[in-house]
Amino acid sequence: MSASEPRPRTLAPFGRRLAEVTANEGRGPYRLISALDRNGPDDPRPGQFYMLATAAGWGGVSGERPYLPRAFSFCRVRNGSDVRPTLDFLLEAIGPGTARLGAVEPGEEMWLTGPLGVGFTPPNGRPILVGGGIGVAPILCLHDELGTSVSVLLGFRSGAHAAVAALFPGEPAVVTDDGSVGRRALVTELLREELGAGDDATVYACGPPAMLEGVRAICAEREVPAQLALESGMACGFGACYGCVVPTRRGFLRLCVDGPVLDAADLESAIGPGAGH
Amino acid sequence: MSGPLDICGIRLRGPVLNGSGTFDAIAARRTFGDALLEDFPFDAFVSKTITLAPREGNPPPRLWEAPAGMINSIGLPNKGLEGFVRHDLPELHELPVPLAVSVMGFSRDELAALVEEVGAREEVSLLELNVSCPNVETGLVMGADPAETGRAVERVRARTEKPLIVKLTPNATDPASVGAAAEAAGADALSLVNTLKGMALDPATGRPWLGTGAGGVSGPAVRAIALEQVREVSARVSIPVIGMGGIGSGRDAADFLLAGADCIAVGTESFRDPAAGRRVSRELTMLSRNERDFSPLRAG
Ligand SMILES: Cc1cc2nc3c(=O)[nH]c(=O)nc-3n(C[C@H](O)[C@H](O)[C@H](O)COP(=O)(O)OP(=O)(O)OC[C@H]3O[C@@H](n4cnc5c(N)ncnc54)[C@H](O)[C@@H]3O)c2cc1C
Ligand SMILES: Cc1cc2nc3c(=O)[nH]c(=O)nc-3n(C[C@H](O)[C@H](O)[C@H](O)COP(=O)(O)O)c2cc1C
Ligand code: FES
Numbered sequence: 001m002s003a004s005e006p007r008p009r010t011l012a013p014f015g016r017r018l019a020e021v022t023a024n025e026g027r028g029p030y031r032l033i034s035a036l037d038r039n040g041p042d043d044p045r046p047g048q049f050y051m052l053a054t055a056a057g058w059g060g061v062s063g064e065r066p067y068l069p070r071a072f073s074f075c076r077v078r079n080g081s082d083v084r085p086t087l088d089f090l091l092e093a094i095g096p097g098t099a100r101l102g103a104v105e106p107g108e109e110m111w112l113t114g115p116l117g118v119g120f121t122p123p124n125g126r127p128i129l130v131g132g133g134i135g136v137a138p139i140l141c142l143h144d145e146l147g148t149s150v151s152v153l154l155g156f157r158s159g160a161h162a163a164v165a166a167l168f169p170g171e172p173a174v175v176t177d178d179g180s181v182g183r184r185a186l187v188t189e190l191l192r193e194e195l196g197a198g199d200d201a202t203v204y205a206c207g208p209p210a211m212l213e214g215v216r217a218i219c220a221e222r223e224v225p226a227q228l229a230l231e232s233g234m235a236c237g238f239g240a241c242y243g244c245v246v247p248t249r250r251g252f253l254r255l256c257v258d259g260p261v262l263d264a265a266d267l268e269s270a271i272g273p274g275a276g277h
Numbered sequence: 278m279s280g281p282l283d284i285c286g287i288r289l290r291g292p293v294l295n296g297s298g299t300f301d302a303i304a305a306r307r308t309f310g311d312a313l314l315e316d317f318p319f320d321a322f323v324s325k326t327i328t329l330a331p332r333e334g335n336p337p338p339r340l341w342e343a344p345a346g347m348i349n350s351i352g353l354p355n356k357g358l359e360g361f362v363r364h365d366l367p368e369l370h371e372l373p374v375p376l377a378v379s380v381m382g383f384s385r386d387e388l389a390a391l392v393e394e395v396g397a398r399e400e401v402s403l404l405e406l407n408v409s410c411p412n413v414e415t416g417l418v419m420g421a422d423p424a425e426t427g428r429a430v431e432r433v434r435a436r437t438e439k440p441l442i443v444k445l446t447p448n449a450t451d452p453a454s455v456g457a458a459a460e461a462a463g464a465d466a467l468s469l470v471n472t473l474k475g476m477a478l479d480p481a482t483g484r485p486w487l488g489t490g491a492g493g494v495s496g497p498a499v500r501a502i503a504l505e506q507v508r509e510v511s512a513r514v515s516i517p518v519i520g521m522g523g524i525g526s527g528r529d530a531a532d533f534l535l536a537g538a539d540c541i542a543v544g545t546e547s548f549r550d551p552a553a554g555r556r557v558s559r560e561l562t563m564l565s566r567n568e569r570d571f572s573p574l575r576a577g
Contacts, residue, residue: 011310015552053549064344067496069549113551116308233340235347236548239304242325242351243340252333252354257304272337 007118007261008045012238016069016113018055021104022086028163030134031091031102032075035110042077042085046142047119047206047229047261049073050087051237054100055109066097069111071234071256073206075137075167076144087112090164092134116237117260120227125200129153130215132187132207133161138229139206140167151194155187155211188214197222203264205229212270219264226264230255247272284321284517284540285440285465287375287402291320293530293558296495296521296544297379297405297444298325298351303368305551314373318554322372323542324365326379326407327395329387331357336488341477346496346523347545348475350487353381358394366400375402377442384414385432396437404439406430406464409446409471420446420471423458430462442519445469445510447499452506453513460514468519468542469510470503496545497523504536511537525553527560 019035026032044050051069059067076088093102104110120142127150131139136154143152152172156162159180165172173190174182188211195201199222205215206229219226235241237256245252246259248266253259264270281290295318302322306313334354341348356364361378369376378395382388388406395401408420408429417425420443430443443459445452447470456467472493479486503522511518520538524530525546533541546553 009307011312012308014309014312014316015555016550059345065342067345067549068342068347111550233338235340235342235349235545236551238308238551239301240299240551241340241349241548242298242301242334242354243349245334245337245339245354247337252337254304257307 007121009118010041010044010048010115012114012116013039013041016051016111018109019087019112021106021108021110023106024102024104027090027167028160029092030161030164031093032167033089033091033101033104035087035089035112037085037087037112040085040087040112041115042079044074044077044087044115045119046145047073047138048115048117049237049260050089050112050114050116051234052089052101053097053111054104055111057100058111066100068235069113069237070097070101071116071231071237073138073229073260074115075140077141090134090137090140113237117256118258120204120229120261123202124225125202127151128191128194128201128203130187130191130203130205130207131155132205132211133157135205135207135211135229136164137206139204142204143168153187153190153194155185155190155207156181186214187211188218191215191218195219195222195224199224202227209271216264216267216270227261228264228267228270229261230259230270282539285403285442287321287440289320289375289540291558292534292540293319293554293561294321294377294519294540294542295319295323295547295554296542297323297407298353299544300547301325302372303365306368309551314371316552316555317373318547318552319374319543320558321375321377321403322369323377323405324361324369324379325355326353326381327355327358327361327391328353328381328383329358329391331355331360338486338488339492341486341492343475343477343494343496343498346494346498348477348487348492348494349472350489350492352489358391362394362398366398370400376400377403377405379405379407379444381407381410383410385429388429389433389436392433392441393436396439401439403442404437405442405444405468406433407444407471409444409448418446418448420444420455421449423451423454426455427458427462430459430464434463440465442466442468444471445506446471447473447502447506447522453509456510457513460516464516466517466519467510467514468521470499470506470522473499473502495523497525499523500529504532507533507538508536524557525549527557527562527564530557530561531564
């Protein structure tokens, strides 16, 4: 698939639907939440996301927010005979919405809309996957799809955060900011070492804005194509509010319908107003 | 009160519209496919506001979540009249419901040109004038002032035979007087409320969060204010009124109808539930079956 072809998008059923939470486990400081999406498609594309809200206690109970649903990449889709399809989400609690979702109990129901946006495009050359922190979520399902022989480079704040690396089959390269697991380095340093000039590779990355900007700059310098999964504040997730725009060389793009995966070549910088969350 | 009805001579299958700028049917079709058309959530579709020249919209961040609502500073991004007619109109024509196009001009001339061109298109059933913007000639926000609104409506009235809805801003001292002035100048219907002015500070810096400093508040947070404005305005005019502001259920919709609205619109609730319009319709039908007395306050 060439870069000019439309990116992979699995259509979402129209409207929001209820999904039953089947598990909520700790993975270091993150939560790994599974939900049975009985009425959803079993083939969301890595990089696509869902808007989630709990059915009960979303606003009104514990405080004034959350009111709007929140965006989450699925990190895995499982289609066993009795669990078709189960979606896994990896959550980092940073505010009222993620705190409430992080506290869901098995048997509880969540509102879910998706899959939304466009995902990663299959590679032309050797894929290199780069994930930072909670940004490993879409990298995990991409890894599931591309197979275990691809290079996976992961970076975390601390050894506790690096616990999620265990979700990856094979042996991903892991670095941490404090050196408690793997080398003390930024994941962009691993990418610099992995990537030769003019390498026949495609880089896929998701992580905090500063990391994505590092990846973008390295790939631009080495003339290697990169696809970056970005974040911005969202209200709707399906193009209705025009709130989630990020500045690109093609003007403002709505990240929820034209992204969240964008070609690095379209970006002047991965750090912009509205980028990140 | 939830069956088919006529609004300004246009037949609608029900009373539930969308608020302009809160549902992009084209992007929704990219996301949900043709399932959107099979179960289209609204009984008429109102486009996002268009202007004569294309607009990029405001710098991000554009959103802030407020208690039971949100503040937006979107800035009317749109392709401009020409781009809208060429790219969007053919797609909007495929929707299974009548189309209303929302227009805004930065002068009366601009507004008149838009109304004439858009009104001439057979795909378009109704026009909505978004008057919540400053007139660059007078410096006044058109919709904040009865006389200014009257002059704008008068100016465009002769340019089209299509029904003209004037969308009132709640940021006026006396919206009912603005509504009455619009009616006197030839408006066929009124819609209200648009968003209420609001702002938020970045907790980390103490500086305004939104890219433009301030924005408009919508959602349940504004419902009580909207309900009272709908009551006041509909008591003053005899043309149909489309009520909106924080409607999220059939019960909310029924309240607006009881307060004097003839139709209602769902806005921010569609962000939480893309099919909210359908749900509100269904709930309204259930209510009208169960409740005997639904005669609006306006009639009494
Ligand atoms: C496409 C996409 C995929 C994502 N995938 C994941 C994922 O897989 N896992 C994951 O954990 N997260 C993911 N996120 C991020 C996640 O959506 C956010 O962390 C979440 O929305 C935060 O909600 P909250 O209520 O917990 O925090 P909030 O309080 O909303 O805070 C989040 C940030 O928003 C700002 N903010 C603070 N108050 C407000 C306010 N009132 N209104 C608006 N902004 C405010 C601040 O900058 C704050 O740091 C994704 C985001 C996107 C866009
Ligand atoms: C993100 C957003 C964009 C909007 N854009 C427009 C617009 O382009 N034109 C317009 O007339 N009103 C616009 N509105 C106002 C809505 O149509 C509606 O009047 C208002 O939000 C109140 O209804 P609600 O509380 O149900 O959302 C917008 C509202 C929101 C939240
Ligand atoms: S989140 Fe509403 S347009 Fe993207």
